[in-house]
Amino acid sequence: MTASFSRRRAITLIAATAGLPLLMAMGGARSRLLEWHGTTLGAPSTIKLYHEHEGHAQAAIDAGLAELARLERIFSVYRADSVISALNRDGALANAPADFMALLTHATKLAELSEGAYDPTIQPVWQTYFRHFTGASPDPAGPSKADLGRALALVNWQDIEINTAAGSVAFAKPGMGLTLNSGAQGYITDKVAAVLADHGFKNMLVDMGEPRALSTKPDGSAWKIGIANPADPSRAVTELDIIDKCVSTSGGYGTLFDDAGAFTHIIDPRTGRTAPRLLGVSVVADTATKADGLSTAMLLAAPEKRLALLRAAGGITALYVTPDGVVEQLTA
Numbered sequence: 576m577t578a579s580f581s582r583r584r585a586i587t588l589i590a591a592t593a594g595l596p597l598l599m600a601m602g603g604a605r606s607r608l609l610e611w612h613g614t615t616l617g618a619p620s621t622i623k624l625y626h627e628h629e630g631h632a633q634a635a636i637d638a639g640l641a642e643l644a645r646l647e648r649i650f651s652v653y654r655a656d657s658v659i660s661a662l663n664r665d666g667a668l669a670n671a672p673a674d675f676m677a678l679l680t681h682a683t684k685l686a687e688l689s690e691g692a693y694d695p696t697i698q699p700v701w702q703t704y705f706r707h708f709t710g711a712s713p714d715p716a717g718p719s720k721a722d723l724g725r726a727l728a729l730v731n732w733q734d735i736e737i738n739t740a741a742g743s744v745a746f747a748k749p750g751m752g753l754t755l756n757s758g759a760q761g762y763i764t765d766k767v768a769a770v771l772a773d774h775g776f777k778n779m780l781v782d783m784g785e786p787r788a789l790s791t792k793p794d795g796s797a798w799k800i801g802i803a804n805p806a807d808p809s810r811a812v813t814e815l816d817i818i819d820k821c822v823s824t825s826g827g828y829g830t831l832f833d834d835a836g837a838f839t840h841i842i843d844p845r846t847g848r849t850a851p852r853l854l855g856v857s858v859v860a861d862t863a864t865k866a867d868g869l870s871t872a873m874l875l876a877a878p879e880k881r882l883a884l885l886r887a888a889g890g891i892t893a894l895y896v897t898p899d900g901v902v903e904q905l906t907a
Contacts, residue, residue, distance in 0.1 A: 761867025
């Protein structure tokens with residue numbers, strides 16, 4: 576098999592060289608870069624934090640990682656004990672955590688704005704592709720029309736019954752499933768960044784699957800975010816200077832279901848077809864919660880509707896890239 580099915584978003588981060596103790600003058604003190612590397616919902620994650628006292632910085636990162644662990648227990652579809660897994664298993668959820676309700680509300684609003692190009696109930700279709708391509712001798716043509724049709728019949732964000740006052744969620748149809756992966760990484764990025772800021776830090780790059788730059792580097796320079804080449808995600812086709820913004824990238828190349836690359840992990844909820852492998856879109860927004868999800872919606876939206884969606888959902892810029900470079904840039 577080609578992929579590990581992590582739904583990771585491929586984006587190259589161009590910042591300080593990993594592992595080197597970068598020193599900068601900062602108000603008469605010496606500012607040192609502390610880095611953490613790990614995973615969030617299966618995606619590679621990093622924190623790059625400038626500090627004057629390593630003990631204080633490490634305590635802040637430890638607090639941020641505690642927040643990450645708390646939120647993964649809510650949003651991870653890979654954990655049987657998570658809140659979202661309980662909803663998918665039981666079809667209903669009572670006393671849902673406030674974070675779950677907040678992100679779900681955001682996701683359904685984005686589904687409405689995108690006219691269903693983004694739909695958090697896509698999980699049954701994703702599972703259909705997963706079961707097909709991890710089965711014995713899968714048909715390279717993909718799942719059968721009948722199997723896809725049954726899964727698509729369960730996809731409709733309007734069939735999520737949300738009672739905000741009671742904190743309850745239920746599916747209108749048995750067999751429905753929810754994923755917030757295109758959204759939760761951004762939400763977690765914002766929450767972890769807030770924890771670090773509460774500890775008094777402001778010069779940092781927090782990437783829990785979606786990189787968010789807070790302020791500048793101590794020398795006043797911007798953080799440089801490289802936008803991955805869809806044909807070789809380890810290389811960048813362009814780069815952005817980012818200050819107090821987030822960049823979220825979606826591209827089919829991030830995870831492939833088949834060796835030929837004909838079926839990617841980003842699925843159109845309206846048709847069941849997957850997004851092209853060699854096209855990516857990066858969305859810049861002032862928070863990771865806004866950027867994440869929106870990048871997936873922008874990838875699947877019709878070209879004539881892209882600009883209106885970018886504006887309505889709070890995006891700032893969208894870059895569409897192929898192996899040849901930037902092919903379209905939209906500014907809200």
